[in-house]
Structures are given as structure tokens and as C-alpha cells.
Amino acid sequence: MSDFDRLKAAFRRAASDGRLDPGDEVYGDPADGLVRLLRRIDEAVLGRRMTIGFGDAAQLDCLVSGRRLVALPGPAPAGLRPAQAALFGRDDLAAEDARAVAETLLALCGKSDRLRIATERPETEIDATSGGLAPAAIAAALALDLDAGTGARGVDLDRLVDAAGPVILAAVLLEDDEIGVVQGEGEDVDMLLVWAEQVADRLLTPAFPLFSGIETGGLLAFSPAGTGGRQVFVAGRRGACLVAMTSDADAVAILDLWRRLAAGG
Amino acid sequence: MTPQALRKFRAGLPDCELAVYADLGSRTVLGADGALRYPQEYLDALCLGAAMLFETAAAAAEPADHVFVLGPTGSRGFFRNPDAPNEALCCICRPDADAARLIRAAHAVLRGEGAGDE
Numbered sequence: 001m002s003d004f005d006r007l008k009a010a011f012r013r014a015a016s017d018g019r020l021d022p023g024d025e026v027y028g029d030p031a032d033g034l035v036r037l038l039r040r041i042d043e044a045v046l047g048r049r050m051t052i053g054f055g056d057a058a059q060l061d062c063l064v065s066g067r068r069l070v071a072l073p074g075p076a077p078a079g080l081r082p083a084q085a086a087l088f089g090r091d092d093l094a095a096e097d098a099r100a101v102a103e104t105l106l107a108l109c110g111k112s113d114r115l116r117i118a119t120e121r122p123e124t125e126i127d128a129t130s131g132g133l134a135p136a137a138i139a140a141a142l143a144l145d146l147d148a149g150t151g152a153r154g155v156d157l158d159r160l161v162d163a164a165g166p167v168i169l170a171a172v173l174l175e176d177d178e179i180g181v182v183q184g185e186g187e188d189v190d191m192l193l194v195w196a197e198q199v200a201d202r203l204l205t206p207a208f209p210l211f212s213g214i215e216t217g218g219l220l221a222f223s224p225a226g227t228g229g230r231q232v233f234v235a236g237r238r239g240a241c242l243v244a245m246t247s248d249a250d251a252v253a254i255l256d257l258w259r260r261l262a263a264g265g
Numbered sequence: 266m267t268p269q270a271l272r273k274f275r276a277g278l279p280d281c282e283l284a285v286y287a288d289l290g291s292r293t294v295l296g297a298d299g300a301l302r303y304p305q306e307y308l309d310a311l312c313l314g315a316a317m318l319f320e321t322a323a324a325a326a327e328p329a330d331h332v333f334v335l336g337p338t339g340s341r342g343f344f345r346n347p348d349a350p351n352e353a354l355c356c357i358c359r360p361d362a363d364a365a366r367l368i369r370a371a372h373a374v375l376r377g378e379g380a381g382d383e
Binding site: 194195198199201202203208219220221222223224225 | 317318320321322324325327328329330331332333334335336
């Protein structure tokens with residue numbers, strides 16, 4: 001999954017329905033379930049405890065950060081082989097664990113036909129700098145393709161981000177009082193981080209107007225003065241939103257793009 | 266901005282269904298022109314939304330010239346008056362409104378161009 005695919009997915013999820021709990025996700029077979037789970041980890045920018053429920057059959061806790069599966073805190077779900085159960089409770093996972101982790105997650109996906117993912121801030125900060133497993137590495141261990149079947153939903157916002165992709169200079173995720181970089185580097189990210197930090201309190205407040213429109217697939221576009229034509233646009237749901245910055249696609253370009261998409265173009 | 270200027274502004278923009286000129290500080294509607302007659306509560310809510318959007322933008326080092334809210338059922342454009350930063354023009358438009366034309370027209374009317382042509 002490329003950075004841009006992650007960005008699209010994050011936008012899509014942020015604006016999909018505005019519900020904090022998206023509910024059960026039904027998958028076709030265990031491999032499909034595993035791919036869906038790995039994609040969610042692949043979009044996890046901030047350090048979070050991710051709890052995955054497999055119907056009534058099993059529950060799994062993961063520590064994720066920086067788009068990596070950092071650790072599997074114990075206890076291990078019932079019914080795993082000893083080698084699989086040994087993965088739980090360790091401080092972090094490493095590259096050599098990829099296959100064992102993949103087989104463990106696949107086995108858990110095989111216990112049900114649905115999963116439900118909830119995330120929460122962990123009690124202690126997760127340090128992802130020294131270890132963890134990239135979802136792509138876990139998928140590769142079982143020859144699974146993380147990109148298969150992505151982008152099937154053609155919502156306007158998705159198409160807008162798709163079309164605006166070449167001019168997206170930076171994107172950050174706001175959640176609670178944390179900010180994480182989704183895409184970009186250098187001066188553009190620095191500028192966007194400053195902007196997002198300065199407005200975060202207001203954007204995330206429950207009193208902020210217009211979020212009902214944004215939560216159902218809309219977009220909020222700011223044209224800050226004195227930023228060299230840069231445009232900042234915001235999509236999301238109450239309590240979490242994605243903020244992106246573009247350059248050449250100034251206000252008019254972005255808004256005209258929306259106009260064409262709204263008209264079915 | 267005079268009622269005539271507001272009416273002329275909207276008459277030149279077939280995509281614009283409602284134009285409201287508001288005082289962001291007092292959150293007061295100073296004038297409105299719409300294809301339909303809107304209840305005062307609706308205009309007040311629009312004014313409040315504009316005020317909060319610009320307050321949000323003002324929290325950054327660089328305040329916003331304008332803010333757009335795009336949605337499946339319509340688009341809303343908010344333009345701050347550069348000569349009176351506490352005042353703004355708020356527009357409710359169709360989702361397929363011509364953004365470039367709207368921005369040009371809004372900036373022109375806020376500069377006072379054509380205000381006394383009627």
C-alpha cells in the first residue's frame with residue numbers, strides 16, 4: 001500500500017459515516033479478514049491499543065504505532081499453538097516474527113467471518129522506533145496482497161483526494177490532542193503541523209459547527225493568507241480529522257474539482 | 266454593503282441561493298438576499314457558523330481569506346471583508362457552483378465594485 005493509498009483510505013474512513021464505532025466488518029475468508037486487519041494497522045499513525053473482536057469467538061489486543069504492529073500484549077487468545085502463544089506479552093515484535101504473527105492472525109480470523117476494531121490511547125506511550133512489524137511484511141509472509149480490492153468505493157471525497165493527489169504536499173491526522181504525520185516531509189509538513197496545532201482545539205471541539213456536513217462526506221477548505229497559495233482542507237468526524245495541504249491546487253482548483261465531481265464529471 | 270449591492274451580487278450568480286452579509290463580532294446578520302425567504306434562525310445559524318470558522322482560522326498565524334464548506338447537497342462560501350475584517354459575506358450555493366466565479370464576484374463586491382450601479 002503506497003503512502004497515497006493510505007492517505008485515501010484514511011480520508012475515506014474519516015469521512016465514511018461519522019460513527020466512532022464502525023461496527024462489524026464481514027469478510028469472505030480468513031485471508032480476506034487478515035488483509036482488512038493489516039490495512040487498518042497500515043493506516044495507524046498514532047500510538048494506539050487496537051482491540052479486535054472476531055465475532056464472539058476471540059479477541060485480540062495489539063499495540064500499533066507508526067503503521068507498525070509493535071507488540072501483542074497478553075494474554076494470548078485460547079486455542080493457539082504454543083509457538084503462537086509465545087508471541088504474546090513480549091515488549092516488541094521483530095522482523096523474524098513476521099510469519100508466526102501472520103499465521104497467528106490468520107488463525108484468529110479463521111474463528112469467525114467478521115471483525116470489529118476499536119482503538120484507544122494506551123496507558124503508556126508506545127515506542128515504535130526500535131521494532132515492530134510492518135503490515136506489508138506480515139502480508140508478504142503469507143504471499144497476501146494488501147493492495148488487492150482497495151479503492152472500490154467511488155465516493156466523491158475519495159475521487160477528490162484521488163484527483164488532487166499529485167498536489168497534496170502534506171497531510172496530518174488529528175485525534176484527541178495528538179497530531180501524527182500521514183504524508184509529506186520537510187517545510188510543508190512543518191507548516192501544516194503548525195497550522196493544525198494552532199487550530200486543533202477549535203476543530204476538535206464538540207461545539208464546532210458544520211461537522212455534521214463534513215462527517216457525511218463533505219470537505220472543509222481554508223485558504224490561509226500569506227502561505228504562498230497553499231490550501232488547507234479538512235475531512236473527518238467529530239474528535240478526529242485529517243488535515244491536508246496542497247500548493248498548485250489552490251482554492252479554485254480544488255473547488256472546481258469538487259464541482260465537476262458533484263456534477264458527475 | 267448595501268442591500269442593493271447584495272441583491273446585485275446574487276443576481277449575477279445563478280448558483281447562489283442565499284447571500285448574507287454578517288458582522289462576525291456581534292454575530293449579527295446585517296443583510297440578506299435569497300431565492301427564498303429564509304427564517305431568521307437559519308440566517309443566525311449561518312452567521313454563527315461563519316464566525317466560528319473564521320475564529321478557527323484566526324487561531325493560526327495566518328488568518329483565512331475565505332473558507333469553503335463542500336458537501337453533497339450544497340457548498341457554502343465565506344469571504345472576509347479585507348477592509349472590515351469583522352464582517353463577512355456568506356453564500357449558500359448549489360454543489361456544482363462555479364467556485365472561481367463565486368470567488369471573483371465575492372471579492373469584487375467586498376471591494377465595493379458595482380455597489381452603486383443600480
